[in-house]
Amino acid sequence: MNETSRPPASVELEVLAYYRRNWDRIVRCYDLDAHGYPIDPAWYRRRLYREFLDREKPKRVFDVGCGAGDTVMDVLERGQQGYGIEPVPELVEAGRDLLRRKGHDPERIRQGDLSHLAERPAELYDCVSLLSVLPAIPLDAWEAAHTNIASNIRPGGWFVAAYRNHLFDLYTFNSFTMEFYDATLWEPEACAGLRNESTLAALKSLVRHPDVPGAFHTNSPDKAFGRLQRPKSNPLMLPAYLARFGLRVERTRFCHFHCVPPLLNERIAGVQDINHRMELSLADDWRGNFMAAMVMIEARKQG
Secondary structure, eight states: OOTTTSOOOSSOHHHHHHHHHTHHHHHTTTOBOTTSOBSSTHHHHHHHHHHHHHHHOOSEEEEETOTTTHHHHHHHTTTSEEEEEESOHHHHHHHHHHHHHTTSOGGGEEEOOGGGGGSOOSSOEEEEEESSSGGGSOGGGHHHHHHHHHTTEEEEEEEEEEEEBGGGHHHHOBHHHHHHHHHHTSSSGGGGGGOSHHHHHHHHTTSSBTTOSOTTOOSSTTOOGGGSOOOOBOTTTHHHHHHTTTEEEEEEEEEEEOSSOGGGGGGSTTHHHHHHHHHHHOTTOTTHHHHEEEEEEEEEEOO
16 A cells, blocks of 8 residues: 555544543534533534535535534435544444434444545545544645545535634734744745844744744643644645645635734633624635634535
8 A cells, every 4th residue: 555545544642532531522512602602613614514515415425523423414404415434432422322313323423534535435425524634634644635535525526624724823923923934934045045043033023922832832731732743724725735636626715713813812802702703704705814723625526
């Protein structure tokens, strides 16, 4: 088996361990709080996914990393055929229980990860969706993952996936911004004269918190994500990248909006309401290239 066809792991073991410890919270990730706001940004990704299902109506959908089964139910409730895989056993059981309670075959959800897609199925899918998987795939499995995903989609079928937005780092005004400049602006020969300590120091002086978050940043005390090389993607470059796998991008949408750089949230009155209204109105706005942390891609498999 060569490098591009080997079965990729869906997530690093540390990430999987985090999800197992917190599976009961993930089951509730689509809930709303007492004020009607989502308790987790995953709600916004699911909103865009539901809009896709209503618009394109794929008949046979395979959801990778389906969590507690809500997104599989989104397909089944629309009268289409939905299936899912999920690596966390606790979430698999929660998803199967959901399907049972709704009168569907619980075996539509199975335990597994992206390696399941390495073997081409007898019948291809009209859509393969990944709403929270790709950002957790190890970098060395990135190419293989996309190859295997594309091989499971019928010609004319859909690939729907969420990516971390690399351009959002320009908007954070913290160490991620510095990393973006380091990785993208210093390397070209035309910028050779800028690669010196004084220029870097001058740039840092313009950034609010150039050393925050640190190298092991985490949004949750027990997450190990900070130690991982988590892929980020430039939304402007994704069409060219996905074309390598026979996927033509039809729509680029945005979610996880921030009306101000995240470190300034505490200074803005009503920031949660402002962000929420941005989510509901700016999913297709070009400003999402910089103000949204996640990119949702809808692409067609070419014949």
